[in-house]
Amino acid sequence: MVSCSICGERACYHRRYSGQRFCAEHFLEYFERKVKKTMLRYRMVERGERIGVAVSGGKDSLTLLRILDRLAGRLSLELHAILIDEGIANYREETIERARRFCEELGVPLRVLSFREHFRLALDEAVRLSHRNACTFCGVFRRKLLNDAARELGCDRLATGHNLDDEVQAILMNFLRGDLERLLRLGTRTRSERLVPRIKPLMEMPEKEVALYALLAGIPASFEECPYAVQSFRTEVREMINRLEESNPGIKFSILRSYQKLLPLLESYGVKQLQSCRTCGEPSSGERCRACLLLEELTRSASR
Amino acid sequence: MKVKVVLGREERVVEVAEGATVAEVLRALGVNREEVVVRLRDAIVTEEEALRDGDTIELIRVISGG
Numbered sequence: 001m002v003s004c005s006i007c008g009e010r011a012c013y014h015r016r017y018s019g020q021r022f023c024a025e026h027f028l029e030y031f032e033r034k035v036k037k038t039m040l041r042y043r044m045v046e047r048g049e050r051i052g053v054a055v056s057g058g059k060d061s062l063t064l065l066r067i068l069d070r071l072a073g074r075l076s077l078e079l080h081a082i083l084i085d086e087g088i089a090n091y092r093e094e095t096i097e098r099a100r101r102f103c104e105e106l107g108v109p110l111r112v113l114s115f116r117e118h119f120r121l122a123l124d125e126a127v128r129l130s131h132r133n134a135c136t137f138c139g140v141f142r143r144k145l146l147n148d149a150a151r152e153l154g155c156d157r158l159a160t161g162h163n164l165d166d167e168v169q170a171i172l173m174n175f176l177r178g179d180l181e182r183l184l185r186l187g188t189r190t191r192s193e194r195l196v197p198r199i200k201p202l203m204e205m206p207e208k209e210v211a212l213y214a215l216l217a218g219i220p221a222s223f224e225e226c227p228y229a230v231q232s233f234r235t236e237v238r239e240m241i242n243r244l245e246e247s248n249p250g251i252k253f254s255i256l257r258s259y260q261k262l263l264p265l266l267e268s269y270g271v272k273q274l275q276s277c278r279t280c281g282e283p284s285s286g287e288r289c290r291a292c293l294l295l296e297e298l299t300r301s302a303s304r
Numbered sequence: 305m306k307v308k309v310v311l312g313r314e315e316r317v318v319e320v321a322e323g324a325t326v327a328e329v330l331r332a333l334g335v336n337r338e339e340v341v342v343r344l345r346d347a348i349v350t351e352e353e354a355l356r357d358g359d360t361i362e363l364i365r366v367i368s369g370g
Binding site: 001002010011012013014021024059206207208210211212215216223225238239242243245246 | 336337338339340341347348349350351352353364365366367
């Protein structure tokens, strides 16, 4: 039997990058302590703030909600869960139900916004009308609705469930594509009053640890994969990073730290100023925002 | 010895050396340990856990959309 480094009980996790082994109880304790430390280190929240929490019903967002809920009392935080229903048949219904049940259990109010209601079409329909892949629409429209909802609710911050793996994948993807503008945007503060500042409390937690936390804490999260998840560039990058991590434990943290050290240099490269979208008035890096451009493209396809 | 591996709806039996660990089974299947959590006899275990003949391990994929 493999034992916990703290109490000698049976271990359920070997944290290879530090050599420690944890039983279920000590893993849960370690995980919560570390998320709290990350939030303090990056000064993610201040006492008394109203926090919008983006939830999907998956392991990352429900784990995030549970941890923020446990900290809410001590820090006088007011939580509002926000869920975006993209309109993905035979997938979203179940995850929405899981999120709804968990929010009820914690007593956190939930606001649900849908693509259909706000853009007049579900993601499934957008995909049928376009040659683009689902993730393009999903990412752009979801970010917009999350920000709209957080702003309407008067949130001081918008928390998302991005974990260490998500962060490191994004860093390498932007680097490999030579997209310095996006690489820079990943680590810089919001540049518009209309954008609710984002926080990522799980950004230093490896994906495997988040999944383990969700399982051990009995969080009713979905482990189903989105039907639109395909063999993409992100998948290739993820597999490459995980191969490296397997033979060099801790490399995901090294990539994150290298990025953080490079950030001041990247900033001297110049942060592009945001302007207001000519159509909707929302912050945009170009004359018109990506959401308006995509919607126009879809309307044209629909009328053909 | 033989170990049964369950991943979602898939099941397969792997032949491994006596006293093999979970990590060795994962390696034999080409599964990266970063991408799964392993359940053995109703408990989640580390990849260093030694297996017995006839054991069943369940692999839970941690990469999920959401």
